[in-house]
Amino acid sequence: GPHNKAIPASMVDPRSARQPPDNSPLQIFVKAKKKINDIFGEIEDYVKDAVEYMHEIEKLQEIVNQERVKKTEDFVSKVHGIRDVLSRDHMKVAFFGRTSNGKSSVINAMLRDKILPSGIGHTTNCFLQVEGSPSDEPYLVLEGSTEHCAVESVGQLAHALCKEKLNESQMVRVYWPRNRCLLLRDDVVFVDSPGVDVTPNLDEWIDKHCLDADVFVLVANAESTLMVTEKNFFHKVSTRLSKPNIFILNNRWDASATEPEFLDQVRRQHQERAVDFLVKELKVCTPKEAEERIFFISAKEVLQARLAEQGQTVSTPLTEGFQTRYFEFQDFERKFEECISKSAVKTKFEQHSQRGKFIANELREVLDDIYNDAQKLKDEKLRQKKEVHDKINYTEEQLIIITQEMKQKIHQMVEDVEQRVSKALNE
Ligand code: GTP
Ligand code: MG
Numbered sequence: 001g002p003h004n005k006a007i008p009a010s011m012v013d014p015r016s017a018r019q020p021p022d023n024s025p026l027q028i029f030v031k032a033k034k035k036i037n038d039i040f041g042e043i044e045d046y047v048k049d050a051v052e053y054m055h056e057i058e059k060l061q062e063i064v065n066q067e068r069v070k071k072t073e074d075f076v077s078k079v080h081g082i083r084d085v086l087s088r089d090h091m092k093v094a095f096f097g098r099t100s101n102g103k104s105s106v107i108n109a110m111l112r113d114k115i116l117p118s119g120i121g122h123t124t125n126c127f128l129q130v131e132g133s134p135s136d137e138p139y140l141v142l143e144g145s146t147e148h149c150a151v152e153s154v155g156q157l158a159h160a161l162c163k164e165k166l167n168e169s170q171m172v173r174v175y176w177p178r179n180r181c182l183l184l185r186d187d188v189v190f191v192d193s194p195g196v197d198v199t200p201n202l203d204e205w206i207d208k209h210c211l212d213a214d215v216f217v218l219v220a221n222a223e224s225t226l227m228v229t230e231k232n233f234f235h236k237v238s239t240r241l242s243k244p245n246i247f248i249l250n251n252r253w254d255a256s257a258t259e260p261e262f263l264d265q266v267r268r269q270h271q272e273r274a275v276d277f278l279v280k281e282l283k284v285c286t287p288k289e290a291e292e293r294i295f296f297i298s299a300k301e302v303l304q305a306r307l308a309e310q311g312q313t314v315s316t317p318l319t320e321g322f323q324t325r326y327f328e329f330q331d332f333e334r335k336f337e338e339c340i341s342k343s344a345v346k347t348k349f350e351q352h353s354q355r356g357k358f359i360a361n362e363l364r365e366v367l368d369d370i371y372n373d374a375q376k377l378k379d380e381k382l383r384q385k386k387e388v389h390d391k392i393n394y395t396e397e398q399l400i401i402i403t404q405e406m407k408q409k410i411h412q413m414v415e416d417v418e419q420r421v422s423k424a425l426n427e
Pocket of ligand 2: 103104105117118122123124192193
């Protein structure tokens with residue numbers, strides 16, 4: 001039965017805001033982002049230098065044609081564009097499941113705060129995206145608007161969402177101060193959705209909200225079995241995306257504590273069905289990988305424990321098995337962080353690095369062309385110089401020959417004249 005227990009030191013969370021976050025798998029993404037951004041910074045400098053250099057020699061020589069200058073100038077804006085996209089790159093996780101399974105509660109537990117409205121009267125009726133913001137004050141932005149609506153509390157957020165006539169496919173963005181949560185600081189973006197059982201627009205949902213998600217979390221209800229509507233949704237997702245990363249959370253596992261005699265049996269059954277779903281039906285992973293994707297948790301308990309740990313609420317009595325479930329939630333978070341950061345690095349940065357390589361190659365070609373043209377021009381000038389030189393030599397030789405001939409002729413003439421003169425004198 002329920003009994004009070006303090007949280008033992010061994011359970012202090014590695015991602016609690018007071019702890020250094022360096023060992024988090026999310027750092028794979030954070031560091032890769034920094035590195036690739038630095039590289040593009042260098043490429044940008046390099047391209048700018050090239051443009052400057054071209055403008056300089058353009059004035060002096062005819063070797064740099066306008067086309068090449070234009071091409072290089074275009075690289076500047078291209079690199080700038082990539083850096084811009086890069087700065088907005090994030091890791092996106094989207095939560096789906098039947099209504100009331102605890103999607104909003106799971107997100108709140110991970111964010112360690114009651115950010116999203118949940119529970120009775122707080123049914124999520126549109127898409128809600130929570131992302132980190134540099135500002136100290138939380139605010140939200142409705143789809144199709146740029147207006148920042150201030151939100152102080154969950155109550156206000158719920159109220160703001162109620163009073164708007166929102167379509168269930170619409171997206172409301174919640175900007176939450178980065179410094180209040182490490183996951184948000186490390187560029188994880190959370191997407192909460194209405195229950196998959198309440199919409200006829202699954203295709204629209206997928207087109208609008210799922211195609212750029214790095215990880216999907218199916219929040220299932222451990223008190224029942226996986227439903228056709230839930231399975232259906234993920235079948236649709238996996239026809240659009242090749243091998244989506246899917247986690248299955250059997251939430252409300254605390255309810256199992258009331259029937260301990262069936263615990264193992266129920267768990268085994270859920271586990272088997274979930275593995276079959278991922279491996280045999282969706283074919284998105286191997287049986288071994290599936291073991292790392294299925295968890296039995298209680299979002300409600302984790303959130304309560306974390307709020308108590310931060311002194312936001314008083315501790316509530318813990319249900320039997322709480323520690324095991326809490327550990328399993330932490331285990332889920334770790335596997336999730338590993339999965340999302342690796343996946344996001346691959347899908348997002350691979351493209352950027354291909355483009356970076358392409359631009360560097362193109363630029364090298366342009367510079368090579370200029371160098372070759374310059375070399376040709378130099379050779380041409382040398383050749384011209386040599387021609388002139390040869391001509392001068394020829395002329396000199398001719399002059400020498402002519403001079404010698406003249407000398408001989410004059411000599412002969414002089415001799416001739418002398419002979420004639422002496423002949424005349426003799427006569
Ligand atoms: P919709 O937005 O309506 O689709 O629901 P949701 O999936 O977001 O569920 P929500 O987080 O609003 O939770 C529904 C109710 O279940 C709330 O009253 C929660 O407190 C409760 N709940 C969530 N997780 C757990 C859990 O692990 N155990 C128990 N016992 N209750 C839970
Ligand atoms: Mg909800």
